[in-house]
Amino acid sequence: MQWMAWTTPTAIFFLVIAGLLVVFTVLGVRYPETPRRGILRIDTTRGDRLFITLLGSAFINAGWLALSGLPQWWALGICALWAAAVFRWV
Template structure:
């Protein structure tokens, strides 16, 4: 038996990997929704999830961190499955998908902060602007 056939690399089953990741992230989200406190028969979205905890772990805070974790997992899988070379965009700096994700997250935070400074709460309309900003960053930066 030759060493070439003995150590032939196995092809990854990307459908199974993707399905597993989607199921795990979906289960984590379902757990967060399940763990949200209930008051008077309805979900109390802004009540603390951990009574007496050192941080205000409300559902919106937990959902924010779930979204960040989901993005990081997704972009890690994309980087492994579809490696890319850096490209130059509008800013004339070489960026990869991860760089553009970081620029998007940072810019979205500033959009929300500027919205809060000039217009106050609620921030929902600023969050509506963020996907358009993200699309522009991924297209032109």
Template sequence: MVWTTPVAVFFSCIVLMLIGMTVWEIKSPTTMRKGFLPMQTTRGDRLFVGLLTAAYINLIFIGLAGKFMAWFGLEQEPSIWISFVLSMFALAFVMRRG
């Protein structure tokens, strides 16, 4: 894996989320709740599912970046920051509504 700035920011955000979730769990223990996911989940479960979703969004974007150039007539591949923002929105959505 090439450690570019977006990759470093992505993994830094994951580390910060894990630290934040640990502190939050110590201060206020979680309870099970039902959201749109097909099972009852805790905050940690939703974080795990959200991180998987974010990773898949980034991988799909990287895999399709060359095709986006052809489909949309772009001169260069789209910025990886687009997938980072999309994956963080997806993560926030799963954490809030999952």
């Protein structure tokens, strides 16, 4: 796999995503939930909120790279706030 840049941060990223999927699968089996209606006025489950969080975080990080010269760690902090807001209100 020489064509892909498998660095430590890349491996950590994929491991975190895989870990989240495993945790959410176990939570879904152990504690089934009914969809809830949040601020978006659509029914969402844990998995839906995780998807919205990951998608929003990708846009936050891409925008941060395009518009800011500050370290990417700041974008990670914004993504954490975004995730907390999505899981609380969406």
